[in-house]
Amino acid sequence: MSAPDTHERELWALLHAVETHTASRYSSSAPELAPEDREACLHAMQTELVDDTVLDGTHLDAPLRRLLAAAVGDGSGRDAALLQGLLLERLGVVLYRTLAEGGRLSERGEVVARRALLASRDASGRATRKLRAELPDPADRFDVFASRSTPLLASLDAFGEALDARFADRLGLRFSDVMGDFVADLLPCCVDELGFERRRVVVHLTGALMG
Numbered sequence: 001m002s003a004p005d006t007h008e009r010e011l012w013a014l015l016h017a018v019e020t021h022t023a024s025r026y027s028s029s030a031p032e033l034a035p036e037d038r039e040a041c042l043h044a045m046q047t048e049l050v051d052d053t054v055l056d057g058t059h060l061d062a063p064l065r066r067l068l069a070a071a072v073g074d075g076s077g078r079d080a081a082l083l084q085g086l087l088l089e090r091l092g093v094v095l096y097r098t099l100a101e102g103g104r105l106s107e108r109g110e111v112v113a114r115r116a117l118l119a120s121r122d123a124s125g126r127a128t129r130k131l132r133a134e135l136p137d138p139a140d141r142f143d144v145f146a147s148r149s150t151p152l153l154a155s156l157d158a159f160g161e162a163l164d165a166r167f168a169d170r171l172g173l174r175f176s177d178v179m180g181d182f183v184a185d186l187l188p189c190c191v192d193e194l195g196f197e198r199r200r201v202v203v204h205l206t207g208a209l210m211g
Contacts, residue, residue, distance in 0.1 A: 002106040004049055007170040010058060012049040012109065014163075016042065018092075019116070021068045022084045026123075030077035033085050033130065035122035037115060044112050063155075063162040070155040073148055078134055082145060083152050085127020090189070091156075092120035094181045104171045128193050138195030145196070146204050153208035179209065 004012065019042055026034040055061060071088060073079030096117035100110050135141040160175030167173045183205055190196040 002108070004106040004109050006054065007167065008105055008109055009049060009051050009054045010060070011167060011171065011173075012045055012112075013051065013054050014060060014064060015095075015116075016045045016050045017064060018068065018088065019045065021071065022088060022123075025072065025080045025084050029075060030080040030085075030130070033081060033123055033126045035119040035126070037119045038123070041112065041116045041119050044115065048108055049112060058166060060162050060166060063159040067152070067155045067159045070152040073152075078131075078144070079148055081127040081130040081134075082148050085123055086131065086145075086189070087149060087152060087186075089120045089124040089127065090186050091178075091182050093117060093124060094185055095178055096120060098173070098178060098181070102172070104173060124189075128189060131194065141194055142196045142200060145190075145194070146200075149204075150208045153205065157209060183209075 019038070023034065023038055023042060026038075071083045073083050096113045099105055100113040100117060105113060131141060135144060156179070160179060163173070163175045168175075186205070187198065187201060190201045191198045
């Protein structure tokens with residue numbers, strides 16, 4: 001199999017950091033959200049794709065730290081379900097699907113991306129079920145979604161700019177395209193599975209993502 005180049009290793013270092021942070025949040029606050037294959041995916045990333053020093057000097061550390069800080073929320077299991085499970089995992093589904101199908105990665109990278117895609121899809125489903133169970137009233141559920149998700153969604157804009165500057169030309173990966181697919185993927189879940197009004201979701205996501 002072809003080996004990942006430096007730019008791919010930089011991307012995997014970012015993804016590994018997000019995945020490790022999310023796994024830690026699940027472990028401490030919501031173990032029921034952890035997909036069965038997550039640890040195996042992390043091991044594959046760490047041993048085959050990630051170089052711990054590859055991000056040095058890339059200017060990606062600061063937006064990554066801000067994103068992960070926003071993803072903690074109040075530290076509760078509910079915020080883990082909402083911020084990591086519903087939002088970051090669904091973003092992961094879109095990103096891993098793009099990477100697995102786009103011919104952008106090494107052969108080994110595409111294998112790991114497909115595996116990570118399944119883990120993120122599993123975790124997202126678990127989070128959706130947890131939110132429905134803990135917030136049975138859709139109106140209350142939306143209010144929590146809107147108030148808790150704003151800081152994380154706002155931080156994604158700066159993170160996306162950093163990704164575009166580093167990877168748009170090198171890997172053909174444009175965050176605006178990923179975010180468009182993310183919103184298109186998130187909307188049906190919010191409306192059909194969480195019972196939100198479509199218009200309210202669109203207004204919230206537009207405002208939060210545009211800062």
